[in-house]
Amino acid sequence: RELARQTHEVICSLIDGLVKAGFPSIRCCLCIxxxxxxxxxxxxxxSGVHILVATPGRLIDLLQRKMINLEVCRYLVLDEADRMIDMGFEEEVRTIFSYFKVRN
Incomplete structure (x- = not known):
């Protein structure tokens, strides 16, 4: 959770800097x-979000409850996915990717 919080804070700081420089605002949400x-x-x-920062468990929960979807998601970043797999969470990684639609 703490890593997700820190990541969200950094992204929000970057967004603030971009907005101050005249770029359009980007919506970011933390789900943990x-x-x-x-x-x-x-x-x-x-309002929709451009960036969703979530822990794997919360992301799976939201997806399984159909509270969110990844239908229009263009990029999916799983920080330390290799470590998650090494720690026995391969099924969770596969579950998350199963909701991600590949685009041509």
Whole structure:
């Protein structure tokens, strides 16, 4: 969770810098355990987001509940996916990728 929080903070700082430089605003949302899942899903659904930072467990939870989808997702970054697999979380990695639609 802490890594996701830190990543979200860095992204928000970068977005602020871009906006100050005249670029359009980018919407970013943090979805992690310990926070209300419905509130997180509502933020994503209400205005959409360009960047979603989530822990694997929360992302899978949101996807399985159909509270979010990856239908228009262009990029998926799984930080330390190799480490997750080494630690026995290969099924979770496969589950996340199963929701990602490949585009031609």
């Amino acid at each position: 355990g310990g926070m209300a899942v419905k509130e997180q899903a509502d933020i994503v659904k209400r």
